[in-house]
Amino acid sequence: MTSFASRRWRNLVICGALSILIVGIHFAYSVTLYRTVFFSGWLLFFVLLALASYNVRKKLPFLPLGTSSSWLQFHIYIGYLTLVLFAIHIGLHVPNGWIEGTLALLYVVVAGSGITGIGLTRWYSRRLAMRGREVIFERIPAMRKHLREDVEDLLVRSAAEMGSTTIADFSSRRVLTNQVIPFLEGPKNFFWHLIGSHRPRDELLTKLQSQDRYFNESERKIAQEIGTLILAKDDLDYHNAHQLVLKYWLFIHIPLSYSLLILSLIHGALASAYRESSS
Amino acid sequence: MKLQDYGFKNSQYERPTQNWVCGWAAEGWACHIGPDKNGQCLATTECLPLKDGDRWSCTRSSDRKGKCTQGPLPNGTCSVHIPKCQPSRSLRAKRGIATVWTVAFTIGASLLVLFGSDAQEFFSPGELSINHGAIGKDCASCHAAAHEGPISWVASIYASESKAKGSKLCLSCHQVGEQPLQAHGRSTEALTSITERLKEAPFSEKTPVLLASSDWLPGTLYTEGSEVPCARCHSEHHGRDFKLMTMDNQRCQTCHIIKFSSLTKGHPQFSSYPTERRTQIAFDHNSHLAKHFLGDFKDEAPTTCTACHMMDQLGETMRVGSFDATCAACHVHQIEGEGLAGARGIPFFRLPGLDVDVLTEQGISVGEWPADYNVEQGLTPFMKLLLYTDGTIVDYLETVGDFDEFTDLSDATEEELAAIAQIIWAIKGLFYDMVSKGQEAYVSRLSKIANEPYSNSKLGNLTGHIPIEVIQAAQQEWLPKLSTEVLSHRAHAMVPMSDMQELDLNMGKDQDRERWVKMGGWYRQDADFSILFRPTGHADEFIRGWIDLSPLAEQPATSDVVNEIFSTLSGAKAPGVCMKCHSVDSRAEKAQVKWHTAQPVPNVQKFTTFVHSPHLSLVRDRGCYACHVLNSEADVMAGYEDNDPQTFASSFNHIEKSLCVTCHVAEKAGDMCISCHNYHVGNIAERHPNALLAFPKALEKKDAKVLRDSKDGI
Incomplete structure (x- = not known):
């Protein structure tokens, strides 16, 4: 059985390797006339879609799609990967368009709430175990x-x-x-x-x-x-x-994730439609 | 303290994934029935009593404290009623509702934005650069997609790249050559040719890993015929201060078959820079510096490079000064013909020497003609051209092709004599036209050899603005009966042969006449019955006009004659000695005489550019020699023996890359490709407004009436 520590290391190594690969491809694209934002943008969109599919997976427990635990691991580490993709996509600049700015803010809130959620899950579970009895x-x-x-x-x-x-x-x-x-x-x-x-x-x-x-x-x-x-x-x-906090952070993370996906699609469509113009 | 029990007998089974929970749950005593899926309370009684024989017994579960004390009623119903509640949504359901509302809000707000009146403001991914700031929020100025709807935008996700769709809008304001979207504005054929050449070129440098790996990525390679949309290099919406022209070295090399790291490492050595061709004015720096400037012309010789080469106003190029400022001190006398033996004028019209006796014996009459005039001079090439344009003389000149001049016609056949007579009559006709019509006689003939009408200025130059008095005076002296005879001949009347025994010509005045037009102009020379033009000096428009006519001649029938004119004017001993310095370039579509030193052509960008001014402070005491090192072994003038500007030897060694690399490395003066190279090469003219003339309103009616009247022929 894989221990928590070894699983974490394995996942971090995979996530790091994927990040290096993405950054490498990004730099390889950046020395061409190809517009790298399309690579990072669409990849980010599909990764977000994959992350959102975790919620769908939870609604379909009867399907043999792997354990929820595996999906959570996938969700967490691929979530980390989006930080790299997002940083590449915005070029570490604050977007100054309305849609782009809103989208970036949404991403920051969703990713931030996700990371906060993971942290709370780890932290609060220890705190809960240390005081009182386990309660539903x-x-x-x-x-x-x-x-x-x-x-x-x-x-x-x-x-x-x-x-x-x-x-x-x-x-x-x-x-x-x-x-x-x-x-x-x-x-x-x-x-x-x-x-x-x-x-x-x-x-x-x-x-x-x-x-x-x-x-x-x-x-x-x-x-x-x-x-x-x-x-x-x-x-x-x-x-x-x-426990309330552990449940209510999802009130931010999940609804805004869908908003993020919708706005991403609009942003992608606009960017594609306007791509070979002078912008 | 134990707060809860587990197990089906001790505690209720929780169903947090259901949408509704009992309304009493918050009070701590949720009923065991719970609401239905629509949130309706289903609570009735604590249990459903079970009939055992003739008795009803309570069935309340142990987790709800087991059987009740009252027991079922006699009719079998439970005696403990559960008060009805208002079910509430589960936490999960609330989260679902929050999600639905958030999604609805997002979609609604997006639709409002997409279809709202201020949609473009929301679409804009950022401010335009200051260069495009005037466009404001009018997306349609640059984006074809702005004319389309959201459905098209979504479809464009799956569509292939729209390529030049938007670039064409860029080109409505920006002129970047005839093939603006081709790489470097070059045709596919030209690019293919360059590619093939470079494939075989020796290149030992290893391609940088990043550049090599980029070739493997999809969507990065440009194949033959691929267009490069403007936005690939000029990215907008990055704020007002963004530099649109920024381009890094690696991206420049995307399409290149040879890729390298930097100017220092990998950039090909310069093979001939900056000299791509011979100079337009034939000038040998070596012979001037080593011989002429040290010898007879020591006093007139310049002492610095800048005496002849001056920087232009933009500080980009070093131009050669004017003839008067640079060459005249030594060369003006050569051009004016000082020390030249013979006439300094160019014979334009001449009565050819004629064997009148033979014609008379054969009974062929050409009217009066100077007697005993045996100067062996034929027609001038100018005359031939003017007669050629008549059309009728061509066959006759071919017939007498064996005779360069007509002073001895004893061996001529009857046919040749008849042709010569016709030529003489044609000459007299031309002379008559010159006398009677003046410059119009030239103009009407010259106009026939051009496909497009010559400008007045050009015609004026070709006629040399000849005054009619010179022609009339010559006619009255040489052929006083010209008018009568030509008119009779043209009327097909018999014109008797008559010598001019009493011709009283003062040959001694010929030299005076030539001297009288020292500063240029027309004069006659009785010794050989010719009318000559003496050039005005450097840049004489008459000579230049006729020399230019040669490459411009577009009718094959006259090309030989025109070339004869060119040979006459371009010879080493020709008046003006133009071709001593001015080269002829036959590389172009039409051969051109290079009258000027190289001048930057407005709006034409070359692939390599260099701005002198920022470099001048670096050369210090070495001056121009810091970069331009004389090549004393170069045979510069040999490069002017043919008309091909590409076969040449420069007075200077080509500049070595190592010289540039002294400063142009990343950490010093920078080594950006675009510091020295232009992407857009060729004609990069600015777009000019093409607005129609607008008349003041008060005049509109009047103008309209004028136009209407003119159409009606009033």
Whole structure:
């Protein structure tokens, strides 16, 4: 079985070899009267088309077209190849036409989002593995509800078992009503989680712990259990935030990829139609 | 803390790829039924009770907490109803919708741009260079595709290259020769010929790898007849400051069969540069510098090259100064005939010596003719030409072909005598016409030998602006009865033979007459009954006009006579000695006498170009000799023995490539091909506006009336 490292090296070598070949052909064309932009342009278009076909492949899982993993590898490394092609095509100059400028911007956004996506996939997966338990994104609301119900059960239990409403009174007045319950009701602290900060959670726990002096021993235990549930909810929010990012970067990458293809085709048609004129 | 369980009994199966999810999912308690594919809630009850015997039992799954406490109703329906929800789209479906909207927006915006009124502004891939800035946003000025629609544009992706389609629009403003899209403006045949020659030329340099590899790429080779569209080299839309003429060395070599790295490495050695042919004015630098300038003409000799060679206003070429500024000091006296024995004038018209006695014995009358006139001189070639144009004299001249002159006709046959009589009458007729019509007599005859009418200026030069008084005075002295006799002869009346025994001619005045026209002009010479033209000096228009007539003669019947005129005027002893310096070039379609030194032809570009001015500061004390080294062994004048300008020897050694390479390397003065070579060679004339004349409105009606009247013959 091919290890991840050796697969990465193999793919990088292939990608590098293809890049060298393309750059070589480009330079060979550049010493002729052939207009190199047509070589790099159409090659870039067809490579983009091949990259877009990955999404089609995912919609056709029943066809024997290779594993999705192989397609992803192809998508990633051929994607890197487009960086070389794009640089060659624009000649490292900022295009100054409307269509060309828009197209270049689209490419930068699509390629940028793709590279960002790969980075996030690698980075966030490590972060997710290091905190909390593995959770399925679609189940997060249910888990959140479960945690909220557990806290509510604890509050009811404390009143019923101990005949004391200290926690409930205290909570209903201040921390519980204004802080803990809202914290449990939905995903919170999205950006704090993305930057890896525990600050909102720690503040909440500190507030809860600061009430310990008013609790008796049993109530203190319940308060600790609530604290544990808050930690679990915070982990859940952490997973939710990261998984959301892992899913939403595709909201940029995929739709704009199609725009890129459409504009590329228009650009190619215009360039072909106007090619042997004075431009 | 364990947040979730896995397994079909403990947790619900998630289907994130479905388009709709239960509306309660966000609340954390999605129902197990879920919405349909159209997003309709299908929720009914928690389970479908199962009848077991006569009892209904709950079938709620274990992942949903198992059987309920209430159990099914007696009618077999579940007692736990699931509240209806508003299903929401899955994340994947939302992404799909975002994609659809983005695509729709892209297509919509593109269509708006493609068919909008400002489409051209959006199409433009960038600003035009300052050279084409005036075109503005009018794409159709340069792009044929601008007249076509989007469907054609898409079709053009698959079409072969449209080649010259757009280039023709370029050529509507730019004139770059007769075959502008052929490589270097040369014909296919010429290019093929060059290619064949170069294939066999020795070339030891190895072709650079990049250039060699480019030959293997599709779409790069130019075959015979291939056209090179303008845009291949002149790329636009790169901003106002972009240099359209930029061209790198390697691209220049695309079509070349011999490819090399640089001027230093691989460029062929110069074999004859800068001399491609002999100079138009025969001039031997060696003999002048080594002999004449040191001898008798020491005082008149120039001391620097720039005394004779001056830079033109653009600083490109070194021109030879005018005759007066450079040659006259030593050569003007030769041209004026100083020290020349014999007449300095050119006999134009002459009464030939005639054996009147034999004619009289044979009863052939030619009217009066100077008696005892036995000067052995025949017709001048000018006379022959003017008589030839009559047409009637041709046969007679052929008949008497054995007689160069008519002073002894004792052996002549009757037929020859009759022909000679006709020739004499023709001469008298010509003389009469000259007397009675003046210059018109020449003009009407000369006009017959040209396919196209001569200009007044040219006719004037050919007549030498001869004053009629000279002719009339000669006629009255030589043939006083000319008018009567010619008119009678033309009326087919008998004209009696009569000698002019009492002819009173003052031969002694001949020398005076010649002296009187020292600065050029016409005079007569009674000694041989001739009318002569004495040249005015250098660049005499009469001599030049007749010499030029020779190569211009287009009627074979007169070519011998015209060539005789040329021989008369171009001889080493001929008046003016024109051909001593002015060469004849027979390489052109028509032979040409080179009256001027080489001059750059306006709008004609040569393949190799050199601009002197930036190089002058480099030569320092060595001056012109820094580059132009005298070749003392060259036999320069031998190159003028024939009329072929390509067989020559230059006074100077050809310039070595190593001299140029001293500075022209990439890191110093640059070694760009286009520094020395032009791609467009030949006639590169500027297009001129061809607007029709516009009359002021106030005059339009009047002009129209004039035109109408003229058409109606009023």
